[in-house]
Amino acid sequence: MADLFDQTPAPDAAHSAPRPLADRLRPKRLSEVIGQEHILGPEGPLGVMLASGSLSSVIFWGPPGVGKTTIARLLADESDLTFIQISAIFTGVPELRKVFEAAKMRRANGQGTLLFVDEIHRFNKAQQDGFLPHMEDGTILLVGATTENPSFELNAALLSRAQVLVLQRLDxxxxxxxxxxxxxxxxxxxxxxxxxxxxxxxxxxxxxxxxxxxxxxxxxxxxxxxxxxxxxxxxLMKRAVKYDKSGDEHYNLISALHKSVRGSDPDAALYWFARMLEGGEDPRYLARRITRMAVEDIGLADPQAQTICLHAWETYERLGSPEGELALAQALIYLSLAPKSNAGYKAYKNARAAARKTGSEPPPKHILNAPTSLMKEQGYGDGYAYDHDAEDGFSGQNYFPDGMKHGVYYLPVERGYERELKKRVDYFAKLRARRQGG
CATH class of the missing domain: 1.10.8 (Helicase, Ruva Protein; domain 3)
Known part of the structure; x- marks a missing residue:
């Protein structure tokens, strides 16, 4: 009896039915596989496994049409294992039980099983956990295939028992x-x-x-x-761009866009911006991310950058596509060429960390208001120096909690407008030191 879920057609049917070109050109040996030499070559992970005669469970992660199924089938051939293929889309728990039972019977007869699971990321946590005992006792050698990032989609327990191999798109x-x-x-x-x-x-x-x-x-x-x-x-219609607005491709491209802006490359930024639009990304999402870039990576080095992004966003809302997208593109160009600084971002993070560390330390009493007589008796407001009455409009008083060292969180860079802000920071630091010392 033929193995359950083995999708290899019977010989007569295979010869009588017309075969698609992709099936006719399916490689017969691993050496014929195109474009994946980094895993199949003599020094690649699969090449080393096969040479040592010790094949372990693996997860193939890569885009469609790069040979995941073909390589799995050829691994079974070269390892003398029975090849069983299932798809997570069409397979439930009852079908999995049958696959495991058939593999156990095969193993009892001295025959191993390579179980190829296409779209393995579509199995839920319980289903993924169901593979573990059968992998551990050698009932199956699992080869999973996924187009999604295994780090996000597969259980840690499953990943710890399988090596993730990245297959590359064909150039x-x-x-x-x-x-x-x-x-x-x-x-x-x-x-x-x-x-x-x-x-x-x-x-x-x-x-x-x-x-x-x-x-x-x-x-x-x-x-x-x-x-x-x-x-x-x-x-011939052009093939649709591969883009998943909620998956890896979405995060990969927005990362590339953000880093291109941070790296002051307007051409690369426009390319990734266009790639996302071509893939159907919501321009409003891009408008939010572009504004975020201005806040995080430019900040006070060019205070106008944030305003330009907000205006571009507003222009898109008024004009819509495609003219409004031009406003976003122009904002991207401006951000790419603007001086960069994350000093404000780092100062904010450092201040938040200090606030968590010091807990509920009260402000010093001299900067507290005293609207009642009781508060005045407690010393609220005593010794407060009104800065406008001080020389240079600067009293140099301490505004941190008593006993807490004066924090230094904002460290402006020598770029753009922050160059001027750095002069002010240094000026007030010197005045503070002189007046507190006096």
Whole structure:
């Protein structure tokens, strides 16, 4: 009887049904896998495991169409393990029990099982925990696949028993090699000019399976001569940009945008801004994050930066898309080229830390108001020096709790407007030292 959930078709059906190009070009050996040499090479983690004959459970983390399923299947072949494939989307607890029972029977007969779980991050905590005893006693060797960050989506217990391997999206060189293999399989060249061929590779967006599907469409066309990029674009819709507004891609791109601004690179900032808009990101979210950049990374080095961001945000609300997005783009350019300082941000964090540490220390009595006679008798307000009456409008009195050392939290940088603020800080520090000393 065939193993449960083994999706390999029967031989007769496999020969009679038409096979998609992606299936026909599926590598037969690990050495044929394109673009993942960093894990499959002699010094890569899987290469070392196979050479030592000691394969352990792994989690493949990477975008779609980079070979996760193929590598798992070939690992089973090269390790003489029975390959069982399930998807977390379609598999519940009863089906998992059957998979584990079949693996136990196989193990009793001296045959190991490589269980490949696609979209493993979709299993809940209880379901993920269900794998642990079967991994620990050797009933299964787990190979999970996920497009989401395992650190956020998988249990710590599961991660501690499996090595996470990152698969990379295919670059243009890898996609070109895959296109050449497709041409060999089909015994003819793509009917495209050089620029159109490059455009086709870019449409795949690093996804090998998507490229082969595109090639299959192009090869089915009846054309008189090679097509140029415009003709290709007319016949073939561009693949949708990979972007999950609540997942890894969202956080990766906003991180890239923020760091580009912090790094004073307006071109990179505009690129990541455009990438997020193309992916369908809400411009209001970007407006909030852009304003946050002004507060955190520019601060008082350019006090106007925050105002420009707020005005850009307001402009977007009045104009909407696409004109309002131009206002946000211009704010990004301004932030990228503005002097940078996180001195205000650090001062705030340091002050909060000091406040937590000192607890409920009261202010010194000389700066407390005394609206009642009882409070006056307690010494409230005694000795307060009115700064406007002092020389230079500065009394130099202590405003921290009695017995607490004067804190120094704000350390302005020598950039932008904060250069002037630093002069003021230094000036008042010298006056304070002189007057408190006197």
């Amino acid at each position: 243009l060189a890898h996609l070109e090699l895959l296109a050449q293999r497709a041409e060999q399989e089909l015994s003819r060249a793509l009917p495209l000019t050089g620029p159109a061929r490059e455009a086709l590779l870019e449409m795949a967006d690093g996804d090998g399976r998507a490229l082969l599907n595109l090639i299959e469409q192009v090869m089915a066309w009846k054309v008189a001569g090679p097509l140029d990029p415009d003709a290709l674009a007319t016949r």
